[in-house]
Amino acid sequence: MELMAHYTFAVSNPEIDPDLDRAATKMVVQTALDFPWLLHEILAISSRHLAFASPGRAAFYRAQASQLQTQALHLFNRRGEDDGSGIDETNCAAAVLFSSTLGRHLLADTLEDLHRRGTTDDGNDMSEESRKYDSEAALDRYCGYLQVHHGLRAVASSSWPHLMESDLWPLIALAGRIHTPRSSVRGTELRELSRWVETEAFGNTTTTTTTTAGLRDDEERRACLEAIDLLQIGLDESSLATGKSTLSSALPRSSRQAQQHQMTFTWPVRCPAKLGELIRKRSPPALVTLAHYAVLLHLSRDLWQVGPVAPRFLQVISDVLGTRYDARLAWPRAVVWGG
Template sequence: MSPPVNVTHAELAFHFSMATTSPELDASLVEMGNQVVVREAIKSPFLLYECLAVSARHLSILHPDRQDFFMRQSVQLQTKAIAMFNATESVDESNCVASVLFSSILNRHALIDVLANRDGDFFSFVDRFVQSVLLQKGIRVVSKEAWPQLLESDLRPIMKWATPDRDIGTVGHHCDELRRLISLTAALEPSEKEACRGAIHYLQLAFDSVTNPTPGKSAHQIVYVWGIFLPDVFCALLKAHRPEAIAVMAWYAVLLHQSRDNWQVGDAGVFMLNSIGDFLGPEWAHWLEWPFAMLRDGLH
């Protein structure tokens, strides 16, 4: 008797592409990435299951009439992928490429889910966002441990392309008013202000990359990895729902809105900024003048 074929899993496998999980990749890197993913997924089932999971997530957007079905598939496959990865004893030369691919795809998948989830109140949204940031930070640890091996692997071109130029100075002035407000507030301790300034630094780097893209880099890449670089103290402020940290998120909402054509983002920027405005209330309106002006004026 011939073994059964799971047609759904075949559909998900045929649909998967690095262009789906990372639409900002250029065509040559997509082709190379697809080849590496196929090779590594066969050896490391946790990567295979996560590829199927994010493929199902994308199909849930493309086919609204089958949205519930594909969403269930996505959750089930992602849960299985995480369990398999957690059962892996260590990240070493034999599985470092698969582990980093898995972690980066899972990170993007988690962010997609957070941005799309409108259940509950704004507190719930912020809590889910913080959880996704902690996941991103875990990915950074995996990548750091495996970095020497990755630079010798087939993944080297994508890793170099995807790594933001974090050490360069900022040139734009999109966040000047936000920096000023953070400096003036009496509600934050010096260490908390410094953490906010760290988060703002990467926001300005992101605005700079959109305004003046670096050749060979994606203008929107840092939008998806901003959470990796957030200081722990800033994450704690977010977790505590401190209004100053929530206000910083308004600038991130503008960046998301600039990426609204990406299926992974959609109207998340508008939703986030409106939710922040409702949460902070009229007394914080002067903090949010610039973000709301950017959305109102079409980001010009």
């Protein structure tokens, strides 16, 4: 009851307009009463937020959140075992809300773990050798999160054909609005990164390649370029866009921040699955691209799911890459580390 009383839609989606939060909360709770797996997950993220809001009982609430999340996944994976039903018009909205809420919950857990493991138990910085070892492990944990989140994306994707007829469509359209109008004038923060990926990072592109290696390079290049384009969308909606002659800069600051925060949460899952594979293989272009995601995390640091993790996130990638790519990390370091 405590967790239910604490839950609001803004707990999982803190960027939502406060005027819409009450109606959104009512619709989600009403839906959750019909789907135990969604009910368990909204209770889980409510407990996870209380762990942040009540530091004195953080361990208790974090344990509750973990147990409820595990039960939510168990119930979701068992859905339809008795009657053979899958995702249809009766449960599609609940499935999208479940995948979205669980995805944000997993990201919060992953980022907090990454931030917490950046220091020793007494709060001091790790030695360089220990930090390098820990950074490799931290990157592996982040790759595990990407793999699970892409699985949730598959669930959500199977639901979209049914959503237009759902009573919750207006809410879902609002909460998941990530394709926003953009002018022809775009930010230039990532122009040099795109040029490097396009022309240098994967070798010469001036000749047509038909070998297996060439085709593989093209696929990997496209994955990085798509991820960079999504990052630029988030940056164009952020505070960094102030003063630019873009369509988004004419919007109220709160609206721009909401759209930028949405990209902070959705970038990991909207990127091609190939990018996650490249990160697992420690591909330098993919890691350099991931390092620039730290800027979005930095700009969303006031959200409880993100917090002050960006410097640590960037340090992890820097440790894994080594010094060879320092020049490629100059801009995100300047933003996140303050130069």
